[in-house]
Amino acid sequence: MNLLFLTQVTNPILAPFAWVMGKILNLIYLLVDKIGIPNIALCIILFTIVIKMLTLPLTIKQQRSAKVSAKMQPEIQAIQEKYRGVDRSDRTAMMRMTEEQQAVYRKYGSSPFGGCLPLILMFIIIFALYNVIYAIPAYVTPVKKMYQPISSDILKNVEGTEYEETYTKALKQFIKNESLSIRSKSTNKAEKWNENQLIDALSVFSTTAWDHFLAGEQIYKEDKVQETKVLDDSFKEWNEFCSSDVFKKIVEGKEDEKDQILRVNSIFGKYSVLDPPGWKLSPMLLIPILSALLQYLQTKLSMAVQKSGNDKKKENATPGAMEGMLKIMPIISGIFCVIFPIGVGLYWVVNSAVSIVQQYFINKRLDTMSIDDIVAANEAKEAERMKKMGVVSTDRTTSTIAKTNTKTISAIATDSSNKGKNSDERKPSQKISDKKKDELAKNAAEGKSNISAIANLFRGDDEEDK
16 A cells, blocks of 8 residues: 655644755755756655755764764673672662763763764654655645646536535545555545645556546446446445546546646656556566665665774674664565655665765764774863853762772672671671661661661771771
8 A cells, every 4th residue: 555645744843844845845846847857756866865965964973973882882781791790679789880881971972862862853854754755746836736727627526516525535435446545634534625635635646546537437346146347335436426427527638637747757757656666577676676775785884883883803793683684674675665656765765875875984984083082072072061061070080980990899799699698697898897886876866877878888898898
């Protein structure tokens, strides 16, 4: 099923992005129309390149973050490994682990969600971009005007007739029979379409659908008893509408409008960007094949950034999740491009091709940059940000926290393993001196006894034992 939605997106998050992209696409169409080659496929290619260039700073930021993250992960994993045997209910130990991890993030000028923000923004842009590509007539005024002679004639000719209230249901039945779908909720729910909603419906027509529509073909089903075809009652409104004199008047002389619409949407000569390639052998299958191949190369290049952060010994090792993504994503991309309209597949192909070129030069640039330089730049930015916030650094600096003594961590693990044992079975790190016992009793009498105070007493004893 082709999922096409042509009403402008109203989602409060996506709408502003889609509106800006729609303006860009409309401008591109006006330019290609001015030079005498008005074609949606060409517009999609140019539009994709423009969007990729506009979002290049986000791509670079995300890749830099990935490189720093790859370098930082061994230290994060080392901290997690050191605290592996610690009881998770030990709040003091968990706080220390979190503090050390945060110190590593600060050391590299990063954060657990540092690379997520550019990625989230990229996803929002992609979803908005899909809305624009799927809904070209809703954003490109000259294309919308191509449908208006047909939509206007439908509304004018059904007015005052018995089909005024049923033509919408009839067209919905036709679209369903053609395995097409309109994603606009308002258009789908409306019992009587206005002109914009009618253009939504006409805009999803594939080449085959246009032929069936203008021919006024009725919908039949097999009668197994009589072994013949009979009119399908589930499409009653369409069968009555398309065989009426009103409908014949609507479609009369509309071949020129259909040819203009198909010509603007054409690709590979006789195909339309609204047609899905399908599984039949045809030039359209080049789109899914190219999409899968380029998706593979793009994923391979993007993984090189993360590998560059690993040590030489692990440089050629590809994590299982990444290896699975490298194999599965191109296959998924190829299958989607077979099922979805060519316009969507064309976007994916161009997007992947431009991404590969960008990724190649980004990788080259990142390879010449020292991780230490990137970290130093991040630290400088973080220091400046903290200064603007009025935060004064303390003696407990990032470097001292990040380099937490393994002996201390071992002591924490020992404390956790000794839980539940009596005082005679405890290891030295958990013994409480008489002095500390008196202090604990005093705190309890004053109402100061709490988990943190007890933990501090244990930690104080550890320091005395050293």
